[in-house]
Amino acid sequence: MTQNPFSTVITPLILLIPSIVSGYQLHYHDESFTPDVVLRVAATNISRACLDRYSVLVNGTSPGPELRLREGRTYWIRVYNDMDVQNLTMHWHGLSMAASPFSDGSPQASQWPIAPQHFFDYELHPDIGDAGTYFYHSHIGFQAVSASGALIIEEPEPAYEYDGEHTIHLSDLFEKTDDEIEKGLTSTPFVWSGETSNVLVNGQGIPVEPDTSSDGCSMATFLVEPEKVYRLRFIGATALSFVSLGFQSHNNLTIIEADGHYTKPFEVEYLQIGSGQRFSVLLRGKSQEELEQDRANGIDQYFLQIETRDRPTSLRSYAVLLYPGGGNDTSAMPASPPITLPNTTLGWLDYQLRPLTPNNFPTLSEVTRRVTVTITQIIDNTVVTWLQNGFPWTEKFPPMPYLVALYDDNISMFPSYDVAVAYGGMDDSTRTFPAKLGEVLEIVIQNTVEVGGILNVHPFHAHGAHFYDIGSGNGTYDLQENEERLKGTEPVRRDTTMLYRYARSGIDGAPAGWRAWRLRVTNAGVWLVHCHILQHMLMGMQTVWVFGDRDDVLRLGTPSVQGYLSYGGAAYGNSSRWPTCVHYWDDD
Structure with a gap:
């Protein structure tokens, strides 16, 4: 990085690097400091599932870019709030921020939000053993309905073997804007947000109403090859929806991870996923012979079927699983549901999942x-x-x-x-x-x-x-x-x-x-x-x-964290200054 992207004018400050306070280092993040990842958050109109909505986006998309970090390493992620009037934070859902408490991204608990036209440098250090599926999202108001993205922590050698992987990020789509929903939920009289109009897969979908045009929008697709094994990482980034889901003609799912921890293999035919939950499953592709038999019977693509649960009405949406040489119609739902998903299974997986390795469970x-x-x-x-x-x-x-x-x-x-x-x-x-x-x-x-x-x-x-x-x-x-x-x-x-x-x-x-x-x-x-x-x-x-x-x-002591203790304080950068940040980790 050679200059502040907000401005080329930098107010001179006394350099605080590298001063040791309470065992930690204060660093001045000027033009010589290069973050590992840059996320720019702005609000604008976006069309998803053929619905135009004013939404908060990360790097111009929803979901935002997938981040892949290695366990045991330190990363700095710079988050810009490019909005004019809204505050922002970023929470790293599932990762412990115990070593860097002001990086948890919860404005009610750990940090002042990032003011409009400011930025904040988050320090992440996934521990050894954290490898798994996570996600990041804003923790302000209703922004997380669109301001989120996959966060994958990788290890040198995965605990399970597979030939490829796909991330399946589930999110809700509301017709009302974030501002309308927030005001309604906290106003007199109370006004409900309404139910979700769609459950999107990786930000994609088509209208669930049969008489609504789907011109210009399509379902998400996942390419697989015969007899290969794929790790499917499911992320429940929904705002409201609790869903049940399964694949047409692929009921050989094996759970291997829940919320960032490997499990012993557990066979299931479908998944239940609530907001905030993540699962990894292994799916083995069909054989070439099975594919040819299906095509002879008129089946040349397979649907991922998603249904909401425990709401006043149930909503159904789809994505598509594709094999080489198969069909590729992603703009139309099946004429009838290809699979039957059960109603809510109370206590699903309770007392059944086992850790892959001993985890020191307290008796x-x-x-x-x-x-x-x-x-x-x-x-x-x-x-x-x-x-x-x-x-x-x-x-x-x-x-x-x-x-x-x-x-x-x-x-x-x-x-x-x-x-x-x-x-x-x-x-x-x-x-x-x-x-x-x-x-x-x-x-x-x-x-x-x-x-x-x-x-x-x-x-x-x-x-x-x-x-x-x-x-x-x-x-x-x-x-x-x-x-x-x-x-x-x-x-x-x-x-x-x-x-x-x-x-x-x-x-x-x-x-x-x-x-x-x-x-x-x-x-x-x-x-x-x-x-x-x-x-x-x-x-x-x-x-x-x-x-x-x-x-x-309060182990850091007030002097070292002074820049974090006021809204828009010295730990937050803007167009006229670089931030001064505590470094909790210093990798060799």
């Missing part, structure tokens, strides 16, 4: 504390809000990112561990859940019936560290019963799992299903745990967890 005897997070909904003056243990967490609370607040006033804002333990896990004065390093938490997320007697599913995602998923069930959590179900199992580590609904209706506020995790508290910092449905996040379905004592969390 019940190691659990130091159990925390129940109860999800409820209230309507106050037609404003609909989601609460966790009686409180919401939104972009308006607190008035600054919580980690920033701790550095600004680290005495009054730090949660009381003793108060939290005495009152079920949360310190009500800060609305946070504190834990000490070395603890083993059992976290139970308890669903309840919403106002009006309805129920929803919620994909819950944890920042900061992967948890061990120990299952789900109806009603309320029963420790002894679940321990019986865990016998003989080896729970896998995940970062997003489903809180199911076990009925369509019930009595307001009644218990209505649970999801349980175990977590070794090792990563000091401030981390969000939240429903990954964008609408629910905006309506308050988020919690903040503080791992570690004050010295653990």
Whole structure:
């Protein structure tokens, strides 16, 4: 990089390189610094599935460019906010930012957002063992519906052999703009976003309404060759949709990865994917003889069929699997669904997936504390809000990112561990859940019936560290019963799992299903745990967890992070200055 892309005028600053503060280095990212990746985020009109919509795009596309990083290396990713009025962050979904806490990209917890016409340098260091499928997305408002992209962490030698791979990025398409949806969800009176109009594959699709023209748009295609084995990386980047999907005449799917962790091979005929979840499966191509037989019967291409679940209406969309010499009609859906997908399978894969290698799963005897997070909904003056243990967490609370607040006033804002333990896990004065390093938490997320007697599913995602998923069930959590179900199992580590609904209706506020995790508290910092449905996040379905004592969390000291503690501070570049950044890693 030879100049600031915003301007050639650079205000002179005192160089701070390389000064050591609290064991870390401060660097001035001037023209001599070259980021590994540059992402430019802007809002503009884009047509997808023949629908024009004003959307936030990464490098001019949705999804944004696929990023491929190697585990064990440090990368700097420069993210420009080229928008005139909107804030921006970028979250690296599934990666732990414990070493570089201001790079997590959560404006409610870890960093001030990137102001319009500013940029921010994110430091990523995927650890050895992180190889897998992730994605990046904005964590501001409803921007992630379009501002996201695949993030693949590679290792020198994959744990499984395959001949090729394809990334399958699933996203929703709404007719309303982000701004219209955000205002409706947080206004008086409350206005629902509406349902998704399409589930896109790699940003492509055709209208799902049969009488709508599909001229100029097409379904995504995936080229495969006979008898070769392909790794298919599925990314649930949807805003709302929980989907079931499968391939026509290809039911030989083998799961080998869930949320960035390899699993033992597990055969399935279909997948269920909620927002935030990722899976890798192996698919073996048909033999040439099978292809010729299918073509003799009029089948010369195969559909990936996707159906939404647990919404008022079900929507169906498609992509295409193509072999050499086959058909290539990507502008028309099949006349009738080629496969029959099951309704929601409650507890899908619970107690069944196994880690490929031992993962240090904590037994019940190691659990130091159990925390129940109860999800409820209230309507106050037609404003609909989601609460966790009686409180919401939104972009308006607190008035600054919580980690920033701790550095600004680290005495009054730090949660009381003793108060939290005495009152079920949360310190009500800060609305946070504190834990000490070395603890083993059992976290139970308890669903309840919403106002009006309805129920929803919620994909819950944890920042900061992967948890061990120990299952789900109806009603309320029963420790002894679940321990019986865990016998003989080896729970896998995940970062997003489903809180199911076990009925369509019930009595307001009644218990209505649970999801349980175990977590070794090792990563000091401030981390969000939240429903990954964008609408629910905006309506308050988020919690903040503080791992570690004050010295653990605020280990850098205020002088070294001063540039991160104000909106548009010195750690953020703009047209008149380069940023000054803390380097947590310095590779040889």
